[in-house]
Amino acid sequence: MKNYYQPEIETMPREQIRRLQNERLLKQVRHVWENVPYYRAKMQEKGLTPDDIKSQEDLHKLPFLTKADLRNAYPYGLMGKPLKDCVRIQSTSGTTGQRVVAFYTQNDIHIWETMCARAIAAAGGTNEDVVQVSYGYGLFTGGPGLNGGSHLLGSLTIPASSGNTDRQIMFIKDLSATILCCTPSYAAFIGERMREMGMTPDDIPLKAGIFGAEAWSESMRRDIEATMGIKAYDIYGLTELCGPGVSFECEDQHGMHINEDYFIPEIIDPDTGEVLPEGSTGELVFTTLEKEAFPLIRYRTRDITSLSHEPCPCGRTHVRMSRLKGRTDDMLIIRGVNVFPSQIETVLINQGYPANYQIIVDRVNNTDTLDVRVEMTPEMFTDNLGVINTRQAKLVEGLRSMLGLTAKVTLVAPKSITRSEGKAVRVIDNRKI
Ligand code: DLL
Numbered sequence: 001m002k003n004y005y006q007p008e009i010e011t012m013p014r015e016q017i018r019r020l021q022n023e024r025l026l027k028q029v030r031h032v033w034e035n036v037p038y039y040r041a042k043m044q045e046k047g048l049t050p051d052d053i054k055s056q057e058d059l060h061k062l063p064f065l066t067k068a069d070l071r072n073a074y075p076y077g078l079m080g081k082p083l084k085d086c087v088r089i090q091s092t093s094g095t096t097g098q099r100v101v102a103f104y105t106q107n108d109i110h111i112w113e114t115m116c117a118r119a120i121a122a123a124g125g126t127n128e129d130v131v132q133v134s135y136g137y138g139l140f141t142g143g144p145g146l147n148g149g150s151h152l153l154g155s156l157t158i159p160a161s162s163g164n165t166d167r168q169i170m171f172i173k174d175l176s177a178t179i180l181c182c183t184p185s186y187a188a189f190i191g192e193r194m195r196e197m198g199m200t201p202d203d204i205p206l207k208a209g210i211f212g213a214e215a216w217s218e219s220m221r222r223d224i225e226a227t228m229g230i231k232a233y234d235i236y237g238l239t240e241l242c243g244p245g246v247s248f249e250c251e252d253q254h255g256m257h258i259n260e261d262y263f264i265p266e267i268i269d270p271d272t273g274e275v276l277p278e279g280s281t282g283e284l285v286f287t288t289l290e291k292e293a294f295p296l297i298r299y300r301t302r303d304i305t306s307l308s309h310e311p312c313p314c315g316r317t318h319v320r321m322s323r324l325k326g327r328t329d330d331m332l333i334i335r336g337v338n339v340f341p342s343q344i345e346t347v348l349i350n351q352g353y354p355a356n357y358q359i360i361v362d363r364v365n366n367t368d369t370l371d372v373r374v375e376m377t378p379e380m381f382t383d384n385l386g387v388i389n390t391r392q393a394k395l396v397e398g399l400r401s402m403l404g405l406t407a408k409v410t411l412v413a414p415k416s417i418t419r420s421e422g423k424a425v426r427v428i429d430n431r432k433i
Contacts, residue, residue: 111242114149136421242291254308339370
């Protein structure tokens with residue numbers, strides 16, 4: 001089924017998208033030059049004026065913006081509009097350093113919600129649907145963004161927010177929710193609770209889920225789909241750019257379409273800053289095209305992915321980004337070895353474990369330690385120490401061949417690792433470095 005929110009934009013021919021982007025880019029660069037002294041100074045440092053940017057071919061000349069710039073300019077230094085024209089702020093939890101505070105004009109909110117409406121439509125949503133939004137509401141963008149998108153689409157919206165899992169299940173059932181929006185780890189938790197309550201997919205009317213805000217694997221997707229009897233769609237975004245909806249999956253599920261009428265994405269080598277050719281894996285960089293209050297030029301997300309212009313069977317022409325491969329700042333350096341949590345997760349999943357684990361890093365006698373706590377499924381659970389030891393040793397071996405490091409693995413009882421109602425916390429780094 002092909003379901004678009006704005007077919008004329010979502011399936012716009014490529015040359016037309018490029019023309020639109022060029023027009024908008026020139027306007028956005030001028031807007032920033034005139035209204036954001038911080039970025040103007042960065043351009044001047046490179047000897048650039050807006051006249052040097054004639055199309056996106058010139059984009060590479062412009063300086064990057066990084067998280068450090070956001071920190072330096074906190075809180076008002078990157079604003080493109082006076083506060084009196086702004087109607088909202090949203091913010092991140094600040095788990096990886098300084099909290100990000102983003103500003104929105106009414107028009108910025110409308111564009112953001114439009115992107116969320118496209119995402120819900122891509123998951124099959126229409127005004128016949130009941131959309132339960134179980135992302136957190138408040139400063140986090142997940143709840144407000146999907147809530148607004150669902151309204152634009154005309155769907156009946158349940159602003160459930162996260163938490164109170166039994167009530168979530170009651171709402172899904174009693175109010176006949178057909179689309180669930182939350183983090184993938186919370187979806188897995190809701191599914192687990194449903195199973196405990198003896199419910200099967202036939203007991204609930206859900207048909208789709210829109211899950212994002214954190215990394216999740218293909219096997220986690222399959223588990224959630226089976227438990228809830230739904231098709232699960234990935235959605236990506238970040239507060240700096242608006243929130244959820246920057247890109248989203250369609251029914252084809254081969255990457256997420258980036259809303260190219262609002263953003264120009266680039267992939268760069270995170271070490272050199274060089275723009276990489278299509279298909280390469282690297283750091284995702286965004287230039288906003290229509291943002292008024294918080295415009296960002298060449299913003300380095302730290303997210304690692306690749307882009308593809310391969311035509312998509314869904315008919316959307318906007319470029320697709322692959323499932324995130326990690327973040328440049330997710331990388332742990334343990335005894336000098338680069339380790340991504342996603343590599344550890346792959347080993348666990350390959351050996352049949354669920355994605356309930358915790359990575360604890362510490363430094364003891366000047367040496368880094370890596371402990372991985374892995375939950376067993378109820379079927380695996382046993383008090384036979386011999387069996388547990390064998391399983392642990394197999395995981396240690398799997399991790400050694402993946403990472404080239406020896407980890408300590410502890411298998412723990414089902415449900416002993418705390419579940420998350422928002423983004424899961426999988427890494428605890430206790431090193432005081
Ligand atoms: O997480 C916005 C969002 C809300 C996206 C709801 C999707 C759904 P932040 O809290 O600013 O914003 O975190 C942004 O989360 O740079 C990625 O590293 C990560 N992230 C977001 N979506 C995905 C995803 C929201 N689908 C940061 N897969 C981003 C993997 C994701 N990581």
